[in-house]
Amino acid sequence: MEHSAHQGHGEMRFDEASWEERYRTAPALWSGRANPQLVAEAAGLTPGRALDAGSGEGGDALWLAGRGWRVTxxxxxxxxxxxxxxxxxxxxxxAAERVEWVHADLTRWAPRTSAFDLVSAQYFHLPPQDRDAAFARLAAAVAPGGSLLVVGHRPSELHAGSPEMFFTAEQVAATLDPAAWDVVVCEDRPRTAAGPAGRELPVADTVLLARRRA
Known part of the structure; x- marks a missing residue:
């Protein structure tokens, strides 16, 4: 399951009305499985309180809940x-008791400061004027000793529209105070994804995992 601000070719749009329409016109947009980079990075973490930013149809949140996390x-x-x-x-x-579902616009909504042991933003592509402020609010929500996981698409044949919406792990890492954070992972990871007619196409994720110092 991918939580991106676009699917396939064309311009990326990040607004509530567009996404509501996309969900209404499809029985399911995502696979229901957890995103692979979340599984790779969170499987070994001690369960605590997690924030799933841009949770979509809930695959990531329910995967975390199934492993003992309490998820917003x-x-x-x-x-x-x-x-x-x-x-x-x-x-x-x-599962139902472990997840709190919150309707909010993450370009404006501010989570509680230092409240979460894991903050995960998977394919959370925002317009440039909103991105740094939103990521700063997410970083501020990480508790001492907790982790910030940010995953994005790198441009590819599948993800070609609106280049200004893309970011790199290095760009996100540069916004973190080095006196307060340790960068654990900052890299691009190639993989494949289903393209038109079901054929597999090469894509890449940009992955940042940072840990707030206790």
Whole structure:
């Protein structure tokens, strides 16, 4: 499952109305599986409190909940949040109780400071005028000793529109105070993704994992 601000060719749009329409016109936008970089980086973390920024239909939040995390999952699509909550109910009361679904616009919403042991933003592509401020609010929400995980698309045949919406792990790392953070991972990772007609195409993720010093 990918949480990106676009799918396929064309211009990326990041606004509530566009995403609500996308979710309404498709029975499911994502696979329901957790994003691979979240699985790679969070599988070994001690469960605590997690913030899933841009949670979509809930695959990441429910994966975390299934591993003992208490999750605040935030998205500005009410359709996506309703689907996620319904899936949590299908998984049983423990999953439902472990996730709080929050309807909010992350370009304005501020999470509680130092409240989360993990803050995850997967394919959270924002317009440049919103990006640094939003990432700063997410970083501020990480508790001492906690982790910030930011994953984005690198431009590719599948992700070619609106180049200003893309970022690198190095750009995000540069916004963090080096006196307060240790950068654990800062790299691009190649993989493949399903393209038109189901054919596999090469893509790459840019991955930042940083840990706030205790």
């Amino acid at each position: 999952a935030v998205d500005f699509s009410t359709v996506a949040l309703a689907r996620a909550a319904a899936q949590a109910d299908r998984l049983g009361p423990e």
